[in-house]
Amino acid sequence: MAESMIGIYDFSYAPYALGDALTWTMNLNIGAAEAGLETIDQYLVIDPSRPTNRHQPFINTLNVVGIIDQLFPAFLCSPKLRSLKIIRHVPTFNRFLVREALRRRRMWPSCWSHLNRNLDFISHRRINAFHRKHGTLPWLTAPRGYDAWAETFLRTHAVGRVVVAVNIRQSSLSATPASLSRDSPVQEWLSFLRRATTRHPDVVFLVMGAYAELDREMSRLPNVVIPRAMGFALAHELALLCRADLFMGTSSGFAAMATFCNKPYLIVNVDQGFSQYIDVPVGERHYPFGGDNQILYWERETADVLLDFFEELQARVRHR
Amino acid sequence: MISVRRWLIRPARRTLRRLEWFPFTLLSALLFAAVRLRELRTGRAVVRVGRATGGTAALPLRLMLWLDHIGAELPSGSFDVCVRLPRAAEDANLHDVISVLLTSPRLASIGLYWDDDALSDDQPLWQNGAAAASGANDIDEASAEGIERFLRAEHQPFALPVAARREVQTLLKRLAGGAYAICLNLPAGQMALLDVVVTAAPGVRFFEMGCAGSKPRPANITALADYGLTLHERMAFVQAADAYVGIFDELGGAAIISGRPGVLVGRGDPVSEALAVTQWAAEFLGRRQ
Numbered sequence: 001m002a003e004s005m006i007g008i009y010d011f012s013y014a015p016y017a018l019g020d021a022l023t024w025t026m027n028l029n030i031g032a033a034e035a036g037l038e039t040i041d042q043y044l045v046i047d048p049s050r051p052t053n054r055h056q057p058f059i060n061t062l063n064v065v066g067i068i069d070q071l072f073p074a075f076l077c078s079p080k081l082r083s084l085k086i087i088r089h090v091p092t093f094n095r096f097l098v099r100e101a102l103r104r105r106r107m108w109p110s111c112w113s114h115l116n117r118n119l120d121f122i123s124h125r126r127i128n129a130f131h132r133k134h135g136t137l138p139w140l141t142a143p144r145g146y147d148a149w150a151e152t153f154l155r156t157h158a159v160g161r162v163v164v165a166v167n168i169r170q171s172s173l174s175a176t177p178a179s180l181s182r183d184s185p186v187q188e189w190l191s192f193l194r195r196a197t198t199r200h201p202d203v204v205f206l207v208m209g210a211y212a213e214l215d216r217e218m219s220r221l222p223n224v225v226i227p228r229a230m231g232f233a234l235a236h237e238l239a240l241l242c243r244a245d246l247f248m249g250t251s252s253g254f255a256a257m258a259t260f261c262n263k264p265y266l267i268v269n270v271d272q273g274f275s276q277y278i279d280v281p282v283g284e285r286h287y288p289f290g291g292d293n294q295i296l297y298w299e300r301e302t303a304d305v306l307l308d309f310f311e312e313l314q315a316r317v318r319h320r
Numbered sequence: 321m322i323s324v325r326r327w328l329i330r331p332a333r334r335t336l337r338r339l340e341w342f343p344f345t346l347l348s349a350l351l352f353a354a355v356r357l358r359e360l361r362t363g364r365a366v367v368r369v370g371r372a373t374g375g376t377a378a379l380p381l382r383l384m385l386w387l388d389h390i391g392a393e394l395p396s397g398s399f400d401v402c403v404r405l406p407r408a409a410e411d412a413n414l415h416d417v418i419s420v421l422l423t424s425p426r427l428a429s430i431g432l433y434w435d436d437d438a439l440s441d442d443q444p445l446w447q448n449g450a451a452a453a454s455g456a457n458d459i460d461e462a463s464a465e466g467i468e469r470f471l472r473a474e475h476q477p478f479a480l481p482v483a484a485r486r487e488v489q490t491l492l493k494r495l496a497g498g499a500y501a502i503c504l505n506l507p508a509g510q511m512a513l514l515d516v517v518v519t520a521a522p523g524v525r526f527f528e529m530g531c532a533g534s535k536p537r538p539a540n541i542t543a544l545a546d547y548g549l550t551l552h553e554r555m556a557f558v559q560a561a562d563a564y565v566g567i568f569d570e571l572g573g574a575a576i577i578s579g580r581p582g583v584l585v586g587r588g589d590p591v592s593e594a595l596a597v598t599q600w601a602a603e604f605l606g607r608r609q
Contacts (some may be wrong), residue, residue, distance in 0.1 A: 004438070013340075041438060065422050066481030069552060072418045086418075086430040092365075092400070095445050115345040130389045144434070149412035173485060211548030214569040226547045235415045257406070269406035 004082055005032035005038040005224045006100050009075070010093075013117040015055045016067050018234070020121040020255025021074035022140065024108070026260045027120075029138035031108045032080055039082035042075060044068075046086070046095045058176055062071050067176075070210075073235030074253070076143035077261075106167060123277040124287070131289040141262045147238035153236070154243055157225050158204040162314055163242045165206045165258070166193075166247030170213035182271060184250045184301070186215050191303035197223045203314060208237040208254055245317045246293075248310060250301075261284040264293035264317055266309045268301040290305055293317065360448035363547040366399040367446035369439070369456035376409040379416055380416040381553070382459045384573040385466055387424045390506035391476045394426075397431035400446050402431035404439055404456065419551040420570060423478035440561060469569070471584075475577040480559070484552040489560050495542055500605075503558050503575070504541075505529040505566025516539075516594045517565055527561065529571055565597060 007028040007284070014020065028040050059067060066295070075084060077176035087093040095248045101111045109119045110299065120126075131137055142150060154163060168184045171177050193205060204223050207214065219225050227236055238257055241247060247258035247265040258265040275282045283298055293316055295309060332351060368390050372379050381499045383403070390399060394532050403419065405414075414488075415416040422432050431446065462470075492501060506524050512522040518526060518538060526541040537543065549557065555574040558564055564575035564582035573585055585593045 002437070039435070039438075062482045066483045066552065067481075069415075069419050069422055069481065069550070073415050076414060083433045083442070085432070085442075087428075089400075089428045091352040091359065092429055092445075094349045094352035095356035095360075096442075099445060112342075115342050115349065117345065118339050140329055143414070145409050145414050146412045148410035174536075229546050231545055231548065233415050233550065236412060239412070245585045251507070301507065 003037060003082070003105065004041050005037045006105045007040055008044040008097075008107060008109060009042070009044050010114065010117075010119075011044070011051060011053060011064075011068075013053050014116045014119045014121050015053060016059060016071055018071065019256035021071060022077060022253065022260055023073065023124075023127075024119070024121055024257040025140060026137075027126055028108050029078055029080065029140070030126050031106055033134075033138040034130065035106050035108065038080060039080050040076075040080040041082055042084045042203065043093060043096065044075060044084070044086045045090075047090050048088045048265070056176075056178075063176075067157075067208065070234060073143045073145050073146075073233065073238060073239050076094060076145070076235065077140040077238065077257070079141045079175060081144060085105050119250060122219050122274075125277075127281050128288045137260075137262070137289055139176075139262045140242075140257065141188055142239035142242040143235045145301075146235050147242070149236065150239035150243045153227075153240065158206075160202075161223075162203045162246070162318060163206060163240075163244040164203055164310070165208055165237075165244040165249075165254070165263075165316070167208045167247075167252060168213070168215070169250040169252045169256035170209070170215075173213045174210055175212065182252065182269060184269070188301060188306065190215065190217055192306040192310070193218065193221055193224060195303065197221055200311075200314065206240055208249075243278065246310075246313055248306065256262075259290075262296045264291075264313055264314060266295045266297060266306075268297045268306070270296050270298045272298065347373070356445075363448070364397070365447050365461075366394060366397065367402060367443070367562060368399060369402045369404070369443070370459040371404045371456045372409075372459050373404065373406050374460040376405065376413060376417065378462075378569075380409075380413060380570040381444055381568070381573055382462050383420045383488040384570055384577075385462050385470050386459050387421070387427065388470055388475055388577065389466070391424070391426060392473060394505045398426050398428040400429040400431070401427060402433060403441070403448060403459070404433045404436065407434045414444060416551050416570065423552070424556070425479040426474070464496070469572070471576060475579075478555070478574070478577055480552050480556045484550065484556045485560070488549070488553050488557040490571065491547075492557065492560050495527075500524045500563070501527060501561040502563045502582075503527050503529055503561045503571070505569070505571050507562070507567050510586060510590050510593070511535070513565075513585060513594055513597060514589070517597050517601060520598045521605055524605070527557065529557070529566065551564060565600075576592060 005028055009024055016110060032040055051061060052059040168186060168189045169182060171183055172180050201223060204225060207218050207226045214226060219229060221228055227240060241257050242261045247257050247263050249265050251270045255267040259302055272282045280287060285295055293313055372385055393413060501525055528541060528543045554571055558571050558574045560576040564580045566572055567586040568584045575582055581604060583597050
């Protein structure tokens with residue numbers, strides 16, 4: 001049987017977070033590409049008696065199923081995905097681990113790192129190194145099984161229009177609030193959307209994010225479509241983001257998806273502490289692997305800033 | 321054997337879990353792998369393999385039936401499932417597949433495979449011996465016999481996330497108060513049933529689970545389609561409501577497992593179904609007055 005890359009995401013030391021899950025998947029893609037492997041087998045490990053990790057003490061046996069249910073689509077974004085196991089029985093996982101280690105399979109994290117309960121889930125170290133060496137990256141794709149749906153959806157709701165995926169982070173409104181300093185100023189975004197939809201009626205904005213985080217006023221704006229309010233889920237949003245012309249949003253999980261599926265983007269309010277992990281000096285406009293249409297903005301966004309960047313980017317996107 | 325587990329293996333596992341650095345993590349991994357090996361050898365590891373090679377459109381419901389059947393077949397203990405999925409399926413419902421699987425309280429681990437070789441390679445580690453290799457269940461279609469069995473069987477309750485149950489129970493209290501609440505999940509082509517059921521059950525609050533459409537609705541009907549509910553929340557809503565009138569999909573399955581009274585429609589002649597709904601509504605309200 002063909003050798004495959006092994007991915008281990010053990011929630012006892014890795015966070016339940018969209019951006020970290022996507023960065024992990026990207027690192028898996030890179031590991032597979034470096035080794036010339038065509039397939040990836042993923043292991044998501046949850047110890048049901050102790051599902052939490054040191055980053056997220058609010059996760060417990062009562063809420064873990066709901067959280068993994070919501071996050072699951074993030075693990076479907078590798079085009080090389082061959083199998084995905086959700087293992088909730090520690091001996092079962094360790095039997096698989098011993099087999100893979102004896103077969104000397106390539107793993108991310110490595111077996112040694114896993115035994116040290118150490119996963120580099122945030123940095124772009126390997127991603128940047130791969131790009132320096134090869135000049136490209138093995139990009140993520142829409143979650144398995146959702147791409148055709150996204151195409152149909154956009155044909156129905158946005159045919160002939162520029163599609164802009166938007167994420168306005170409002171963790172303070174979620175069931176598990178975290179890092180509120182990274183939340184977006186919602187009034188600035190509303191002001192931006194009001195002006196942009198008036199000035200550019202040929203643009204459709206897809207507002208993404210958990211239903212609880214959505215602002216009611218957005219559903220009244222013309223040219224704004226909210227997939228979650230239509231009954232769709234994270235998997236649909238990630239697929240739509242992959243097919244959008246442009247992404248705008250806070251530095252968060254959706255921004256990671258835009259970054260790793262190579263979309264034109266504006267990522268705002270990038271956390272300065274993130275600089276050391278991504279090897280980008282504070283204030284630098286692009287990731288090392290980012291193009292001219294892939295912009296990092298390190299300050300808190302205002303409506304004027306958003307409109308300026310939007311008009312710059314959408315004009316470029318339109319003329320591609 | 322029980323005393324060995326109680327006095328040796330369990331304390332060792334508990335201790336090793338707390339010593340989360342090398343070489344204790346290696347010891348822990350080897351001990352757990354040995355425990356699994358023993359489980360495999362003694363036949364305590366049970367896996368069921370399902371194949372959905374034709375398509376995944378109705379897979380959430382089929383998995384619900386399948387899990388229920390496995391639960392009845394295995395009277396106690398936990399089990400694992402592996403599902404072989406078609407690589408080309410584009411039904412955009414894998415998240416619902418996993419949502420359904422996660423509701424089984426006895427299901428430990430889940431393997432999703434898009435490749436036969438990977439599944440064959442892993443099968444001995446899910447379950448030892450002939451049982452694992454004895455073939456997979458076809459979950460492409462639910463047989464009429466399987467559906468009948470599901471409709472009549474006693475079911476093990478599913479375990480929905482606490483947050484989903486809390487969210488919809490609060491929502492239901494706010495929207496319906498003390499009134500009877502009936503979930504409607506009518507087939508797209510039979511919306512005339514809406515008028516039938518609303519006329520037959522006055523004074524009841526109705527909640528439309530499916531696509532609401534553009535037709536104006538009476539004030540006692542609330543369309544939940546644009547409430548952004550997850551599948552777990554919709555299943556919890558069906559479980560929390562007083563009755564269910566609708567099609568036999570994963571919500572219909574949830575209503576049956578939860579023992580909700582109601583009528584399944586969309587499987588026969590619309591006129592007969594309208595009559596059945598009217599009779600059921602009269603009986604339902606009659607019993608409650």
